[in-house]
Amino acid sequence: MSRIVVVHGVGHQLGTAETLQADIEPALRGGVALARRRDSDLADLADLADVDDGDVVCAGYGDLYRQSGTRGEPYYRAEDVEPGFETELLMQWWQEAARLDPAVTPPGAEGRGALGHLATRPLGIDSVRRALDALTRSRFFAAVSDRLLISDLKQVRRYFTEPELRQAARDRVAECITPRTRVLVAHSLGSVVAYETLCTLRPVQAVQPLTLVTLGSPLGLGGLVFDRLQPAPEHGRGCWPAPVKTWHNLADTGDVVALVRELAGRFGPDVQDGTVDNGAQMHSMTAYLTAAETGAAIAAGLTA
Template structure:
């Protein structure tokens, strides 16, 4: 009985589906315990390990290769996408400050275009050391958005995780983009989607207009889900992947829930999963 389908985010090629499932369940049950709710059974969560599909599709050579890290050359198309995304999340006062400071101290990877330097430094002023991680994330998001055949394979794998008892979908990071893409396309067979009541997104890059445009959503167009699924977006203002903002400004149908994941790794999946908005969303739907 699968009551929750989870869609994980980036950087999961070095782990397994079993380990990810254990980590997610442990975090969810910790959060449920904090609000006085019983633990989820071991079979309540299905978490497809989709990351290998993108890796193979990009001619991934092995688990130690990072196709989107600082040592991987960046194409002009990637640079254009990353630059657009950065321009949409940096603040003008930080850009102005960079103009006064110059970019001598940035020390960016040599394989990244120099035109990204001022934008990255501006982002680092707000999220120290977050700029490079944001770029890496945007490169992987773009790979999903602009490789339609691979993206369809990822969605097909996730569809198989649903059954008639599924009531909650949780998407973290890039996983929130994939999960939203799946739900909005209405690709889940009706007999498996009929019980879905709640969509929970955590640390979602859907806040970035360039990402939404990659899904074919025009600027100013609200995000929508089919049916009467309640959408709760959980975000930490210190999360460098989201730009520190929520999604309610993008769509009135989305309820934002602000949390504090601490300073160590505010984008961490397990930190998001144990927060009160996430576990209350699960507790209210998994009955």
């Protein structure tokens, strides 16, 4: 029974909770240690000297996306990006990348009008190809191939459109939460999985109030994510997860996945929004976990 539960994002379909934990736990321990060295307010808290063995568990759900009988991920091409959710999310990533980096050719260049104009009619394969080319050449997705970027789009879309997969992912998180759990750390799409799990968690599963730490979260993205949450937002405000006492939300200012970086406007003023600097790895889960800001949020949750 672990005090810290970590929920990963997309792109881990070939991993397991055990293999992911081998990378996640050292990064998390490092972030907490860095926070202690930087924050004098935590210096006298001896119980934060280390994250103890057995304190961290990864709630792995990536294997739910793994396709049996294949060797790795299919060789997706631009033609495989489906109209609707996948294309819209791709275009929003492209628009945000162009806003943050002048070197990225924006949507609507070459006389095609702004993204808002493109969105009023079906987007053709040429627009999809240009979006993929712009993103995979950008500093945000420079190490990501078209094939993997399309796979990520499909994983996000499938979570919201396949009820059985969605519930299975939430079940993986729920089974890791015990009365001993104090902190839930969730990255990227994992923040959606964690949020929805906490909103439906039975009280007996979380006796103590929890601290939620979301990293690079897309939870605030209207239409594609926020408006599809379960339970549904009411009057523009998302439900506050009942087991959560404190919510820290951290985003790198260059993270194009966290399109809405401040969640207080969506979920209430009790969300403590903050920024981190992940360098060239804007959306990396490891970079987020090693940040002192993340370590401080986790440490505070362990001593609450």
